[in-house]
Amino acid sequence: MTWLKDKLFTEKAVIAMCHLDALPGDPHFDKAGGMEKVIRHAREDFLALQEGGVDAVMFSNEFSLPYLTNVKTETVAAMARVIGEIKPLIEIPYGVNVLWDAKKSLDLAVAVDACFVREIFTGVYGSDFGLWDTNVGETIRHQRYIGAENVKLLFNIVPEAAAYLGERDIVSIAKSTVFNNRPDALCVSGLTAGTETDAAVLKRVKDTVPDTVVFANTGVRLENVREQLSLADGAVVGTTFKKDGIFENHVDKQRVKAFMDEVKKFRKDVNVC
Structure with missing residues (x-):
């Protein structure tokens, strides 16, 4: 039994993404709508996820595009306000995840009593955001x-829109990450949000570190969820829960429920509770 049962109350757990709108200081922040609009959308999306039956939710500043690797204070402050406003409604x-700043993610987690963070904790990359x-x-x-x-620390070892500068394959990365850092989980991703995690890569990672929790981090959909969960210990799901499965849209509760x-x-078929 993994820590998932203790913290998320089930194995083969589904962590749903609650993507926040662009925030103050972000290029696409809606100044006319202000923070009230951000909070309203976040509340609606969160409730759709919770009422749809997900096991856990992860709040992220997904629309703070283009991302920073040294996030500004105003972003963390805005995220804390949003989560604080929603917190009385949270039952899961x-x-x-403060994209892409590991320390700021931890700062926010402490401020809002979050039980896990997902981040890029290790490695040096050539990325869309420069040298990372x-x-x-x-x-x-x-x-x-x-x-x-x-x-709990969820290590994303296949960063989106980035490539490891050293010539290392996923097996050696997974093995050394676990040996050196003792992560609570590894997250294996596709190229961008909504892009399916390669099943062969997912299997190689899990086979390499069988005693470490491994999440399929992107692109898990209704059509492939059985395959992905047969290989991984859980999934982080965002885009597929949006209306019409489109990244920019808001959450569709019926898609979540299905x-x-x-x-x-x-879970019933594989005797997981």
């Missing part, structure tokens, strides 16, 4: 310094 476990460097040693020390020891009904059938 939740996490946060990390310092996992500093980040983990920061986690301890701010009292976030109990926040997806989670299939997940529950799969």
Whole structure:
């Protein structure tokens, strides 16, 4: 049994993304609508996810495009306000992801009592956002310094829109990440949000680190969820829950429910509760 049962109350868990609109300071922030519009959309999307039956939710500043690797204070402050406004409605476990800043993700997690974060904690990449460097040693020390020891760390080892600068395959990356950092989970992604995680890559990662939780991090849909969950311990799902399965749209509760009904059938078939 993994920590998923303890924290998310099930194995083969589905973490749904609650994508926040562009925030103050972001290029596409709607100044006329202001924070009230951001909060209203976040509340509507969150309730659609929760009422649709997902196991957990992860709040992220998905529309803070183009992303920063050293996120501004105003972004974290705005995210904290949004989650704080919604918090009285939350009845399921939740996490946060401040794209793409591991320390800021942990800061936000402590501020809003989130139980997990997903981030790029390790590696150096050539990316759409420029040269993308990390310092996992500093980040983990920061986690301890701010009292976030109990926040579960989901390591995304296949960053979207980026490539490892060193010539390393996914197996060696997974193996060394687990050995050096003891992550709570590894996340395996496609190229961009909504792009299917390669099943062969997912299997290789899980076979390499069988005792570590592995999530399919992008592109899990109703049509492939059984295959993906047969290989991974869980899935992070965003785009497929949107109206018509389009990234830019808001959450469609009926799509969520249909997806989670299939997940529950799969769990029953494989004797997972």
